[in-house]
Amino acid sequence: MRDYFLVIKGRQxxxxxxxxxxxxxxFEALLADALDDALAADARTxxxxxxxxxxxxxxxxxxxxxxxxxxQGLAELEPPKNLVYNILAATSRKAGITTYLMDxxxxxxx
Ligand SMILES: [Zn+2]
Numbered sequence: 001m002r003d004y005f006l007v008i009k010g011r012q013x014x015x016x017x018x019x020x021x022x023x024x025x026x027f028e029a030l031l032a033d034a035l036d037d038a039l040a041a042d043a044r045t046x047x048x049x050x051x052x053x054x055x056x057x058x059x060x061x062x063x064x065x066x067x068x069x070x071x072q073g074l075a076e077l078e079p080p081k082n083l084v085y086n087i088l089a090a091t092s093r094k095a096g097i098t099t100y101l102m103d104x105x106x107x108x109x110x
Contacts, residue, residue, distance in 0.1 A: 022046045022047065022050040024050075024056060024057055026050075027047060027057045030043060030047050034047050035064065035065065
């Protein structure tokens with residue numbers, strides 16, 4: 001927890017410093033676009049330069065990138081057909097709900 005506060009403090013101090021023509025808050029603002037590879041070439045260059053030289057934003061970008069790659073690597077799963085309905089049925093204590101299990105009402109099928 002202490003480390004966390006040190007990082008926050010570090011970020012706040014960094015936010016006022018411009019590195020290679022870009023400030024940390026600009027870097028953060030461009031982060032999402034950079035991950036989507038949607039930055040213009042000159043913005044991308046400034047972004048990369050800042051990431052390389054800033055000890056706060058560099059790791060931030062690396063971690064975010066790694067997380068995104070990991071998420072993209074996950075196979076997309078089709079949820080079971082009656083998932084929502086079954087959750088509702090399993091968590092509902094209403095009497096007679098079991099009779100619906102075989103024939104879910106229309107509104108519960110997505
Ligand atoms: Zn920075």
